[in-house]
Amino acid sequence: MFTGIVEEIGTVRSVTDLGDSVRMTIAAPRVLEDARLGDSIAVNGVCLTVAERTADTFDADLMKITLDNSNLGALNTGSRVNLERALAAGERLGGHIMQGHVDGTAGLRSRTPSEHWDVLRFDLPADLSPYLVTRGSIALNGTSLTIAGLGEDWFEVSLIPTTLAETTHGDLEVGETVNLEVDVLGKYVERMLRHGVAPGVADGAGGGAVATGGPVPGTAGTAG
Structure with a gap:
């Protein structure tokens, strides 16, 4: 389980095509402080298993279903990703309960900056529309966010400066996609x-x- 409170922005070091899968190496010194082989780490909201590790990198294997149903298949060397370790018992639940099981992807339709925050409007997949409610929770690239606006085929989130600075949402451009996980x-x-x-x-x-x-x-x- 995860809470959607991003701990670190990691960087993809390499992507190795294994035919029916991909092995990805990610540089992430903070989330590896206490990580062991077999531990779970959310990468852009996708729960992945630590297969190998060094002092500041870890390897994860991505199956075809993961590549087909998330934006991880579009990552390349140098891509930045949101990272979060699995929730430890007794820790504060800062966001909302997340499984790291992506329900789909959503494209960024528009970005409206203001003095202190940005409003991001995303396309809303029709099959996921019933699970969204205004002021409800949504996970985008592994970040727990509040739905600020909701239409028939779109939804909006408002991002504060902390979120813009400490997650990859600050760099997100119109047309790019994010992993979406609705409230379980x-x-x-x-x-x-x-x-x-x-x-x-x-x-x-x-x-x-x-x-x-x-x-x-x-x-x-x-x-x-």
């Missing part, structure tokens, strides 16, 4: 409603949860 809670709620399953309720005795199994009002008990 919304996906679970949508699935329960679609299958007519009401959320569990406390049983009052053992403190557990009991699923009602009945239809949610308004769903007519339909299953998709």
Whole structure:
């Protein structure tokens, strides 16, 4: 699990084509302070596994499904990426719960600068539209952000100077794409409603949860 609080901007050192996969080497001294082989690191919001490491770099293997469904396939030597270590138990949850499982990509439609922040408008994939709500959370390239505006085929985020300086969003240009992960809670709620399953309720005795199994009002008990 991750929280979308970017710890460091890393730099791609090399990209090696292995035919059906890619091995990527990323320079990132801070996130490697306590990293071990097999640990998870979010790279532009994609959960990757540390396969090899040196004092200031780590290698990760990217399968075809990762390359096809994220913007990592477009990275080259010198590309900058947002990095975050997996959440440690007992740490503050500064952003929102993220899995590092990208749902799709979104293109930057426009960028409107102001004196103290920038407003970025992105294309909204139609299949992900139901999961976005105004003032809700969205992960873009691994950064936990708040949806400031929402239309039928677009959404906006407002970025403060800290976000612009400490993530790759400060360099993002119109036409470029970002990895998008919607709030996982919304996906679970949508699935329960679609299958007519009401959320569990406390049983009052053992403190557990009991699923009602009945239809949610308004769903007519339909299953998709």
